[in-house]
Amino acid sequence: MLKYLWKISLFVALLVLSGGAITSEITHAQSSPEAVTCEQEVVVQADDWLSKIAEKAYGDVLAYPAIAEATNLKNTEDESFAQIENYDLIEVGWKLCLPSVADAETLLDFALAAPEVTPSESEPVSTDVGRLVLATTTSTENSGLLAAILPDFEAKYGASVEVIAVGTGQAIELGENGDADVVLVHARDREDAFVDAGYGVNRQDVMYNDFVLIGPEADPAGIKGMTDVAAALTQIAETNSLFISRGDDSGTHIKEQTLWQATGLPLDEVKDLEDPEKITYKPQGDWYQSIGQGMGATLTIANEQQAYTLSDRATYLARTLEGIDLVILVEGDSRLFNPYGVIAVNPELHPTVNAEGAAAFIDWMTSLETQQLISEFGVAEFGQPLFVSDSAAWNAAK
Amino acid sequence: MNDLIQGIIQAFEIILSLNSALYEIIWLSLAVSGIALLFSTVLGIPLGAAMAMARFPGRRLMTALLYTGMGFPPVVIGLFVYLMLSRSGPAGQLGWLFTPKAMIVAQTIISFPLVAGFTMAAVMGVDPQLRRQLMSLGATPWQATVTILLEAKIGVIVAIVAGFGAIISEVGAVMLVGGNIEGKTRVLTTAIVLETQKGNFDLAIALGLVLLFLSFLVNVALLRLQGRAFS
Numbered sequence: 001m002l003k004y005l006w007k008i009s010l011f012v013a014l015l016v017l018s019g020g021a022i023t024s025e026i027t028h029a030q031s032s033p034e035a036v037t038c039e040q041e042v043v044v045q046a047d048d049w050l051s052k053i054a055e056k057a058y059g060d061v062l063a064y065p066a067i068a069e070a071t072n073l074k075n076t077e078d079e080s081f082a083q084i085e086n087y088d089l090i091e092v093g094w095k096l097c098l099p100s101v102a103d104a105e106t107l108l109d110f111a112l113a114a115p116e117v118t119p120s121e122s123e124p125v126s127t128d129v130g131r132l133v134l135a136t137t138t139s140t141e142n143s144g145l146l147a148a149i150l151p152d153f154e155a156k157y158g159a160s161v162e163v164i165a166v167g168t169g170q171a172i173e174l175g176e177n178g179d180a181d182v183v184l185v186h187a188r189d190r191e192d193a194f195v196d197a198g199y200g201v202n203r204q205d206v207m208y209n210d211f212v213l214i215g216p217e218a219d220p221a222g223i224k225g226m227t228d229v230a231a232a233l234t235q236i237a238e239t240n241s242l243f244i245s246r247g248d249d250s251g252t253h254i255k256e257q258t259l260w261q262a263t264g265l266p267l268d269e270v271k272d273l274e275d276p277e278k279i280t281y282k283p284q285g286d287w288y289q290s291i292g293q294g295m296g297a298t299l300t301i302a303n304e305q306q307a308y309t310l311s312d313r314a315t316y317l318a319r320t321l322e323g324i325d326l327v328i329l330v331e332g333d334s335r336l337f338n339p340y341g342v343i344a345v346n347p348e349l350h351p352t353v354n355a356e357g358a359a360a361f362i363d364w365m366t367s368l369e370t371q372q373l374i375s376e377f378g379v380a381e382f383g384q385p386l387f388v389s390d391s392a393a394w395n396a397a398k
Numbered sequence: 399m400n401d402l403i404q405g406i407i408q409a410f411e412i413i414l415s416l417n418s419a420l421y422e423i424i425w426l427s428l429a430v431s432g433i434a435l436l437f438s439t440v441l442g443i444p445l446g447a448a449m450a451m452a453r454f455p456g457r458r459l460m461t462a463l464l465y466t467g468m469g470f471p472p473v474v475i476g477l478f479v480y481l482m483l484s485r486s487g488p489a490g491q492l493g494w495l496f497t498p499k500a501m502i503v504a505q506t507i508i509s510f511p512l513v514a515g516f517t518m519a520a521v522m523g524v525d526p527q528l529r530r531q532l533m534s535l536g537a538t539p540w541q542a543t544v545t546i547l548l549e550a551k552i553g554v555i556v557a558i559v560a561g562f563g564a565i566i567s568e569v570g571a572v573m574l575v576g577g578n579i580e581g582k583t584r585v586l587t588t589a590i591v592l593e594t595q596k597g598n599f600d601l602a603i604a605l606g607l608v609l610l611f612l613s614f615l616v617n618v619a620l621l622r623l624q625g626r627a628f629s
Contacts (some may be wrong), residue, residue: 247580249596273412273420273601290580292592293573301577304485304495 036070036107038097044082044090057098062376066104070097128158129357135172135180139209140340141165143314143386149373153364159357168251175199175343178350182358184365186340200343202359204366207374207387208339211255213330214316215241215308223308229333230262237265240287242307246298247290249280251338256310257281259335299324312338317382339390342366366391405603412604419581424608427585430498431566434505438561442510443554446517447547451529464518467511472504472564476571479504483575496577501585504571509561516560520553521546555624559617566613586612 042053050064057063064087074081074097082094090096099107140146141163150161164174168187174180176199184206185191194200213223213232221241223232236243246253257280260267265283272278282288291301295315302309303324316328330336342365347355364370371389378386412420449460481487483495483503494500524546532542547554569587576583578592586609593602 248592272598273415273417289582291578292580292584292588292595293578297577301496301579306485 036073036097036099036103038070038074039100039103040098042096042098044092044094044096046092048090048092050084050087050090053096053098058101058104062372063104063108066107067096067098069107070099070103071095073097129354129360130159131162132159132182132354132357132361133162133164133174133180134182134184134361135164135166135170135174136184137168137171137186137340138165139186139312139314140184143378145374145377145387148377149370152370152373153361157357157360157364159360161361172199175345178345178353180345181354182342182344182361184340184342186338188339188341191341191343195343198349199346201346202362203341203343204362205390205392206340206342206365207371207390208337209387210313210331210338211252211310211336212313212316212328213308213336214302214311214326215329216306217325217327218306219329221308224329226330227332229259229330229335230264232330233259234263234265236308237263237283237285237287240285242305243283243288244298244302244305244307244309245282245288245290246295246310247280247282247292248294250294252295252310252312255336255338259310262335299326302326314378314386317378317384317386320382340387366393368393368397402603405600406607408600409604409607412601413608420605420608422581423584423586423589423605424612426498426583427566427587427609428612430501430572430585431505431562434502434565435509435558435562437502437506438510438513439558441506442513442557442561443517443547446514446557447521447543449514450518450521451543451546461518464511464515468515470508470511471570472508472568473570473574475507476504476574479507479571479575495575496579496583498576498583500575501572501583504575505565505568508568508571509565512564513557513561516557517550517554520550520557523553524549552624555620559620562616562620563613566616567609 040057042057044053050067051062054060054063054067057067068084068087071081071084075083080095081097082090084090084094098104134146136146142165146163150163153159154161164171164180166174168185168190171180171183171185172187172190172194175183175194176197183194183200186208191200191203195203213229215221215223215236221232221236221239223235226232226235245256260281260283263283267281268284270280270282272280282290289307291298293301295311296319298309299311299316299319301307303326306326308329309326313328313331316326342362344355344358344362345353347353347358371391371394374387375385375389375394378384449457449464479500480495482489483492483500484490485495492499494503528549529542529546532545533539537545567587569591572578572583572585573588573591576585576588578584578588584592586605590602590605590609593599593605
């Protein structure tokens with residue numbers, strides 16, 4: 001009981017710590033000019049955050065590292081300026097240096113969205129788009145991403161978005177039946193089939209999240225830092241290290257099977273008792289345990305047994321807040337990516353859909369500003385983003 | 399409805415297919431619940447009999463606790479056993495979590511109050527004069543107790559049947575402490591949950607029928623023990 005009270009208070013403390021602040025782990029300035037001139041000097045007041053001051057001065061919460069860098073640079077020549085070691089921690093009475101916009105941009109190495117430009121850029125639609133039905137997967141809803149970014153769309157376009165969060169298959173079906181105006185899903189093959197069959201138009205890449213191979217810190221298979229996920233799995237198999245599989249025919253389980261197939265190891269082919277066409281692949285040996293449960297239970301069991309497992313990053317990160325001590329060992333292999341696409345439902349097939357709204361949504365979703373929001377989502381809470389922006393515009397700007 | 403009929407047909411096909419994975423699951427279900435029932439019988443019948451016959455301070459409180467235990471949610475017991483056996487729990491060194499041992503522990507705790515409680519009720523229903531009469535005829539306290547238990551045989555067997563019914567059909571606790579690991583801790587109830595979640599209703603129904611049938615067989619066997627009482 002005590003243990004749980006402790007956990008709950010830890011969780012609350014983490015929330016308090018992370019609320020409002022953005023952890024310092026996101027990109028600090030790459031280039032540091034020799035000297036900096038302060039356009040403005042600000043003394044920290046109660047309830048000030050660097051990001052809050054940045055928002056006031058530059059109209060961009062993400063400009064806060066520029067203030068910190070400039071202040072630290074000033075501190076070397078004038079000690080009345082504060083020395084900021086942790087960007088999340090500033091104290092009342094500290095003197096900060098706010099550089100000019102141009103200097104800030106140099107410090108940050110990215111362009112600031114100046115507040116006076118924003119409104120004209122972001123209102124390309126003259127009329128309100130109204131009610132828009134978005135069919136999407138549970139991951140975008142459950143991770144809190146949509147709740148974080150949709151208010152921006154609704155404000156800019158006068159829209160009210162109704163989110164229907166279901167499995168990818170069902171989301172696509174809603175689009176096929178014209179029950180949704182726009183779909184946001186992650187199953188490339190089915191997305192393409194959806195467009196090829198004429199149900200959808202204007203498919204755009206939006207973002208991806210990824211799977212990570214996690215395991216005990218001791219890492220008995222010695223896979224830490226490997227970039228080839230198939231090679232890492234082979235090593236787990238060869239060292240007979242315990243591996244927990246979801247084994248529940250979920251997207252993660254299907255992904256895991258394709259990764260095992262990529263290893264070239266001999267696999268058992270288990271025919272489904274009900275549907276002999278369907279085959280489950282699994283490696284041979286007692287070290288491989290299939291538990292047939294959801295991601296949460298799988299992480300709990302892997303943590304208890306100090307075993308390896310495959311998890312989506314968001315669920316893993318969320319569980320680290322509750323004290324699982326497994327660590328990410330392999331990440332970044334393109335085979336671990338899980339790309340999301342946004343598709344408008346074809347208005348020629350279903351004249352009743354909100355085509356204008358869907359087009360606006362796709363423009364907005366792939367715009368630089370929204371992509372920036374996506375790339376920031378989760379950073380405050382977990383120290384790393386949950387989704388990686390991937391729209392054509394974003395990649396071009398990079 | 400179609401699902402159900404199709405499920406029943408397929409159930410027999412699957413059962414007759416002698417699929418080894420299925421028989422492993424059936425065998426484990428029976429083994430885990432059987433051993434747990436054995437433990438709870440060995441513990442529960444003496445305790446129930448003692449509480450019915452002996453007079454000691456705190457008996458009323460103990461009775462209340464026992465009755466509470468009879469209605470205790472199995473999943474809460476599962477949670478308790480999980481926390482005890484967890485790596486960070488007091489009995490973590492045993493390494494029992496996610497093994498059949500953990501499932502037996504949980505099921506013993508679930509079924510033992512049922513066995514003890516029903517035994518107590520059955521023994522209390524025996525004429526209190528009987529014990530005095532037996533003692534006056536020269537029986538030792540042990541002999542008297544055994545005779546009274548035999549007299550209460552029907553009730554005691556009901557106690558065992560109730561204990562078995564509670565654990566063979568239980569899913570929450572064994573899922574928590576067993577982990578539903580294929581070929582290791584997967585039993586009929588957790589397999590039913592899994593197949594239902596996968597949308598394999600036919601297979602889920604088949605497993606459900608197997609469970610019903612097993613339960614029926616075990617109860618028939620126990621009733622045969624009761625045998626003469628019905629004639």
